[in-house]
Amino acid sequence: MGVIDSRVRNLAELTLAHKTRGERYESHAVRIGPLLGAVDLGCSYDVVPPGKASCPFHSHRAEEEMFFIVRGRGLLRYGGETRAIRAGDVICCPTGGPETAHQIINDSDEELAYLSISTQRPVEICEYPDSNKIAAFSEGLDHITRPSAALEYWDGEAGGPGPNAGA
Template sequence: MATEPKAVINTADLQLEHWTQGELYESTDKSFGTLLGLAGLGVSYNEVPPGKSGCPFHNHHVEDELFYVIAGTGEYRFGDERHAIKAGDVLGAPAGGPETAHQIINTGTATLIYLGISTMAKTEIVEYPDSGKFLAKTNRDGPKTGRFRHIGRPEGDLDYWDGEPSA
């Protein structure tokens, strides 16, 4: 049974999910745009401990992102630059190529807390410049259409006609 969207959500009431990946990545977070009834706008609450990041350095080809720092300090890696960030800062990550790649890193001594807000495209390509990967994904409506999600590297490129019948 689907939950009725709410007009107001307090972040203190969110059921946060904690996860870690290796030594560099850790976050306690929750995506909650759908709880507000938002179909075209993603919203997440993120708590990142000192010395960690909530995601790899990446850029979106379609979706724009915005981050609002609620508490703590850190570093915003954006393209070839690094910016010191603190509570009250607003960070932009427009769609584009590697020049808009971004990553938030907690370089402080306290938990870094921020909101992430993004457009929600039906189809998206994400690049990861540090590892040379890409992600191709769709977010289709409806229970029968499902989703497509593939992570790969460009060197795995196939010819357009590879595997197609020739007769």
């Protein structure tokens, strides 16, 4: 296989992993970026069965995402709005807070397939408005909490606040 062949994959020939969580979430998906040698660009292919979503409603503080609907139709939740989506639609989800939170839901009676393309950042913060969670992701760190569990900067530090508090 030449270098050029290692940079090309056909969606129909990918091996998808089945993921499910409870009644609401299910998909068959694969991360394509690593298969193609991508370094700074993430790409995944998701096939979502009728009545399901592949992930919770969320926003990103570091990574920008774009979706391309390959086949089927569904619903896009974006910030406080909802709209129908269909094959051929391209969706941009820039970084931000709850106003850029997004989720793709298959509310149809056929499979919904889409590509997720994103920038890859070494550190990511995600917010989940429906469940009031905040997540921090980095190499070797996956931490999810709620704002109500927030600690003060000096909490647990020996000696407590000092002359450089807040520095």
